[in-house]
Amino acid sequence: MAEEINKSEIRSSPSIIAKSRSLWPSVLRWIPTSTDHIIASEKRLLSLVKTPYVQELVNIGSGPPGSKVRWFRSSSNEPRFINTVTFDSKEGSPTLVMVHGYAASQGFFFKNFDYLANRFKVIAIDQL
Numbered sequence: 001m002a003e004e005i006n007k008s009e010i011r012s013s014p015s016i017i018a019k020s021r022s023l024w025p026s027v028l029r030w031i032p033t034s035t036d037h038i039i040a041s042e043k044r045l046l047s048l049v050k051t052p053y054v055q056e057l058v059n060i061g062s063g064p065p066g067s068k069v070r071w072f073r074s075s076s077n078e079p080r081f082i083n084t085v086t087f088d089s090k091e092g093s094p095t096l097v098m099v100h101g102y103a104a105s106q107g108f109f110f111k112n113f114d115y116l117a118n119r120f121k122v123i124a125i126d127q128l
Contacts, residue, residue, distance in 0.1 A: 038105065045107040046085070051117040054088075057081035058125075083126040087117035096120035099127065 046053070062077045063070040071080050085106050096116060100108050106124045116122050 042105055042107045045110045049110055049113045051087050051114050053113070053117075054086045056084055056086075058084045085113075085122075085124045087113060087122040089117055089119065089121045093119065093121050096122050098122065098124040100124075102127065 046055070059079050059081055060071075061079050062074070070076065083106070098106075098109055098112075100106065105126055109124055113122060113124070
């Protein structure tokens, strides 16, 4: 049963605030993982998609063409790749490019792919 605390008690007792906030860091925390685990998870999600697709790594080079600048200010000249999933639709269908938000992947879209692929050529790309 929850205790009822009025606002004057909270202002007078900072320990109540500290106790209520101390639960979140233990519950919500970053858990590092490996690239292999991420790829395996994404493959499991994409296995639920019924529409055929092509998954490939698109080479974007080490930086913008003709520039001395490198992606992520890297000193390496090694090329970078972007994971891309493409669903072909009927010929002449418009193209829809899906780009997820930061710290996400194509797995966030997997429930939408079947529906959208009926109407569009869908290209879903991962961010670097």
